[in-house]
Amino acid sequence: MDGPAAFSRAIDRFSNRCWRLNNLYVVTDKNGRRSAFRMNSAQEALLDGMHNQNIILKARQRGFTTFIQLFMLDACVFNSDIRAGTIAHTLADAQVIFRDKIRFPYDNLPEGIKAIVPPVNDNTSELLLANNSGIRVGTSLRSGTLQYLHISEYGKICAKYPEKAREVRSGALNTVEKNQLVFIESTAEGQDGHFFELCQQARSKRNAGAPLSAMDFKFHFSPWWEDDAYVLEPGAVEIPASFAEYFARLRAIGIDLRPEQKAWYVKKAEQQQGDMKREFPSTPDEAFEAAIEGAYYAEQLARMELDRRLTRVPIDPALPVLTNWDLGFNDANAIWFIQVAGLEVRFIDYYENSGYGLEHYAGELKKRRDENGYTFGEHYLPHDVVNSELSNGKSRYDTLVGLGISPIITVPRVHSINDGINAARRLFPKVLIDPVRCEKGLKCLRNYRKEWDEERAAFRDKPLHNWASNGADAFRNFAQGFVEPSMVAPRHAYSRRSARGGSWESA
Template identity: 45%
Template sequence: MMKQKEAALEFAKLASDWEWRLNNLYYITDKEGRVIKFQMNTAQRELFKNMHLRNIILKARQLGFTTFIMIFMLDACLFRKNTRCGVIAHNQDDAKRLFREKAKFAYDLLPDFLKQMVGAKVDRAGELVFSNGSSLTVGTSFRGGTFRYLHISEFAKICCKYPDRAQEIVTGAFEAVSKDNVIFIESTAEGRTGYFYQYCMDSLNKHRAGMKLTALDWKFHFFPWHMDKAYTLDDPIIVPQRVHDYFEDLALKVGSNFTSTQRRWYAKKEETLGEKIKQEYPSTPEEAFEQSIEGTFYQRQFEDLYRHRRITKVPHSPASCVHTIWDLGVNDSTAIWFVQLVGAQWQVIDYYENEGEGLAFYKDVLDKKKIDLGYTYGTHLGPHDLEVREFSTGKTRKEMAQGLGLFFEVAPKLPVMDGIEAVRGLLPSVMFDQERTADGVAKLQQYRKDWDDKHGVWKDRPCHDHTSHAADSFRYFAICAEWLRDGYSSVVTLPATHQQQIPTGAWT
């Protein structure tokens, strides 16, 4: 009995130390699937020692921050009464996996005496509710209630793929955390757009300026791939000279040299990831976002747009008609830009994209916007393949659209690179509505050249991916902008490399 009492007193003494608890009470699975005791690695310990009330974490992949934060939250629930913790994953599958593999796994392997002291009275998919009034919930969004700790996993992916949900997180979930409680945002980079990028840049600038942070300021944490000692390769390989040159430049930037085993690991990772290597395994904060835009077609133009604040609040002007520019997919996405000419200024006020739907669906979308937002439509402009006849009906898609009350003009067929040059010429003079065009703007920024894995260079053709439809429809806009501006003149201004006259009949 005395030994049990002494053991209990000893545990109580040790358990008063949060860091000791984190490194001694919890079990996880490692990268090889083995069950091991959780102990903080270098990056996790640095975050634990230097966390702020608002934390934004830009990181290399697989440094274990989600695991650490979920163990941290589980511990907070067990040892602090009435502590509500929430984790937001970027999709439902990830939410289920994180709960099952991180929170639930660690809880199930706790010592029995601890589970008896603070047991889970509710244990269901996505939620643990404890007898002391604390809870840990994993989902894809939260609104309402209050949180002591909130964690957003892979927030950049949410901003990129689900901008509406990102806005809901910022306006809803973040507002459920008081200024004295804690938020963790962690992610790899995903392009130079969205809340994650903006928060990173703002907090990085404050960090470098040595500014004192308030409770509501985001503290910047950066964790490069070379913090992990596991990112090495002992097997002898030939490292390309361009990789050696990269490390020589990097050594000057970060003030340290890199081992041959680190260079080998990086070279092999680059073979697999290609141009994504810097995004997934950045060495510097700038590099994380640099690779996200390297190879993109409109990098310089968007830098100017942001610099001159041309991506901002742009209200619909009831006095001007709204032109729509389409890229129509059959078994693919359909993308629609909504633009107005206000005075001499092109204003892009809206963007819509969906997939797997017919023309009638998109006609309903336009009708709803007309009712809800007051749009008065002008020209509907679509691609040249509107003229292709469907085998099943014998009608063109243009004719099918007319049957629904949608009357399309058809953009001329031009080489893609000529259209890209037209976009480059148009972008500096355009205004974008920051909220309604967020998805389209993000895709325009990410539209890039295809990557040649074999030679480690960019190809001269665009990569066909999720950005293509937004980029293609905007290309039709750029090609025909002067024609729209002049009120359907017979001449379309094309890039200098492909000047030609377009007869009026081509538009009917």
């Protein structure tokens, strides 16, 4: 009697995907040891809450890549005619994923299973089985039709390889039919790109309680504090006041950390510095507000946040409001509004727009004077304001003066943009930024980063010119012109020319 019952139990087990995942596969763990795979809490949560299309924002080392590869491998081993694929952000990562998370678990399956579905090919990017199921890994998957698609570190792909991200959108995502399975997982890489957009759309639907169609992405978030491994004996770790305040803010939103978690976070943050919240986020918003890789001001903004200098800043009617501009012919024009109180430099407001003439921006200043009581002081503009002509033959300098914007201080060009960036870094310890009125400008500072060289797989020593450049350049212009004017030795037409008179400020 035991024979048929045992056979029936075996059939039940092998018919259960969860049992198979937890009992059949061998992986290499974080310590480099061969071990039987067992799902952790993050992997179980994904399995239980899985949708057709899944977008996963995560902390480091939560095991999603391993789990998704095993999930797809299992589908191929136990089903015929399945096609699965994984996109990694570099070829080296693709090869590692295939070797360690697909081929190694397959090679260590029980011999009886491998005998039924042996491999019919042998290469470093695709495993094709005798049941006509297969799983392949690459940096772009455009051809064929897939039932399972995994895109690893999509945030990095969007940030560093925009053309590749476009290929993923137009190619790989179109290889999967609407009722099949898609997994997109990544740490955050700033508030820009397709990964950010997908996360925001999916979060909005989740927060609204809206039903999901087969073509809607479901949002999954896996923070560091859900991982039981991220703990440290607290006795030898002193919690600085800035971290104590941070933990208190987390507790206020329902994240109550244990002493051993706080100790781990403090020591890990010492190591990660400005990358901590990107690599080990506590909340989704924090992940996207954190620095992106290659960001120029990552350390400074992280320090400001810990010091509570990204905070609501009151407007002092007794202080003049300085403005600092970045002017573009085809780009957006950006204006910071600043008050200086002793050693404090308060960025109280920000405005940016495009497609308008200078009259529009002069009108914005007048509107703020009338509605918010701004009393304007100097207006800092970049060097080319004095020698760039508009269609009427006037320079933008003369046009602005004619519109009542005065006194104008022109900031000479620096010999090296890196000198200006370093001046901005030196300004940050004195700065407070209002995150509400300056939301767009703060986003520019977070996303201002080095240009990525795809051929060398390294950052170039120059800024990426994108939407974030406008606000960041205006911030740098102020650091050069107001805080450290001696660093930009005036040269001929770029002398610190100022204009007085004709100002609507005194009218």
